[in-house]
Amino acid sequence: MTSLARPRMIHARAPGKLNVFLKVGALLDDGYHDVATAYQAVSLYEDIRAYPADDFSVAFSGSIDTSGLALDGSNLAIKAAQLLARVSGYRGGVRLEVDKSVPVAGGMGGGSADAAATLLACDTLWGTDLGREELISLAAQLGADVPFALMGGTAVGTGRGDQLSPALAKGQFHWVLVLADFGMSTPTVYSELDRHRERHALDIYPAERVPSVDAPVLHALRAGDPAMLAEVMHNDLQAPALHLESRLGQVLELGEENGALAGMVSGSGPTVAFLAPDADGALDLQVALSAARHRVIRATGPVHGARIISD
Incomplete structure (x- = not known):
């Protein structure tokens, strides 16, 4: 593509995610953990508009408080x-304008969605035409959740979460998300998980070095059955997140008292995700949680991964 033919702006959109199942393996010698997770992309999106520029810059707007986000080269x-x-x-470079809807430091992969949408937008803007597979390979170098933000839908992630296998998912799942007014550090939550396992070594099974997603989780997703999925949702990071922030436990109790099939801390937190039986149940739950002065949004999944939007 010649410079004369290049577009003046490219708009790309990528979704946030929920981990409907997350099992964390044992602490490895390199200080990391392998994981096994079932990802679902949900209808909260990051919108990136990419403009030609001589250098690299990023600016944020949207319904999410972005005042604490880095604007320099450390930004994903x-x-x-x-x-x-x-x-x-x-x-050349690029000027990025990001309209955020995914909570910051909320365990829903907002930064990863930014990175995925940026890869796709810049590939189109610059005419580099690397193709989806090579973009996914680059995404894996940026973070464990970035390849899934490109893929979307429902997938099983292993290794660091970036070794993806698409998973069949039927129908639509309805989620009610309670957004915290604080963030949580993923490394801090993982460290707390290691301490939790040490404290309770006599009471819990040792962590597997190579974890896997439980078969009933995949069966529930394939069936599109929210009641079945509610029975098998799991997050190894929930216990350490609750230990660090007891307020999350109060939110979980409130949601389950008001009609949620199940509730779970999303990823490393602090967003709490409730699975509702249907759209009406999700609306009722949103009303109840909002009345308790929580910031609440509804979302559905699965949705598509990163894609170019025609403005």
Whole structure:
């Protein structure tokens, strides 16, 4: 594509995610853990508009408080653009404008969605045309959740979460999400999980080195049955997250008292995700939780991964 033919702006959109199942393996020698997770992309989106520029910059807007986000090279969206430029040999830059809807530090992969949408937008804007498979390979270098934000839908993630296998999912699941007014550090929650396992070593099974997603989880997703999924939802990070922030336990109790089939801390928290039986049940639950002065939004899943939007 010649410079004369290049578009002046590209709009890409990528979804946030929920981990409807997350099992964390034993602490490895390199200080990391392997995981086994069932991802579901949900209808909260990050919208990225990419404009030609000589250098790299990012700005944020939207319904989410973005005042604490980095605007320099440590930002994941800028890292994604710089990685693509480096790999493709592109010599220019990009100005990124991000309209955020996914909670910041909420365990829903908002930064990963930014990175995925940036890769797709810049690949189109710059005419580098790397293709989806190579973009997924680059995404894996940026973070465990970035490849899934490109893929979307429902998938099983293993290794660090970036080794993806699409999973069949029927129908639509209705989620009610309670957003916290604070964030939680993923490394801190993982460290607390290691301490939790040490404290309760006599009471719980040792963690597997190579965890896997339980078969009933995949059966529930394939059946599109929310009641079945509610029985098998699980997150190894929930106990340490609750230990660090007891307020999350109160939110879980409130949701389950008001009609949720099940509730779970999303990822490393602090967003709490409730599975509702249907759209009406989700609306009733949203009303009840809002009346208790929580910030609540509804979402559905699964939805598509990152894609180009025609403005």
